[in-house]
Amino acid sequence: MPDLTKNVLEDMNKQLDRIIKSLNRLDDDLIWKKMKDSMNSIGNLCLHLAGNEYQNLISAIGNKPFIRERAQEFNSEGGISKDELSSLLLRTRSESESILSVLSEQDLKREVIIRYDLEDWNRMLRVNASG
16 A cells, blocks of 8 residues: 555544544534534534545545435434444445555546536535536
8 A cells, every 4th residue: 555545544544533532422412413503513514524535535536336415414403323423434434445445556646536416516616507
């Protein structure tokens, strides 16, 4: 495994450990609390992190199917426990590690395409592009 990949995975795993330790200190209700209507909850951010990692690493780099409901990551208001969120983040990371750990130096130089649904693209850029 190239040093770059090893270093990136090491850093990603340190950050994930911090996230999970932080989740474990909170109860399920607090994870889904929004301090303001315009803000996201911790649960929303965990879903978004897992979605981003899946989209960018597993789907784009790993050539796995693009499966993501980005809007739902932000619209969810609960029903997922901190243990389930932790499991989702860990499963996503495990899948990412299996993809990244076999990349060669040549793989690191190839261009990848990050796919977005048109609705998500419009929402992120605050435009109304048509397909």
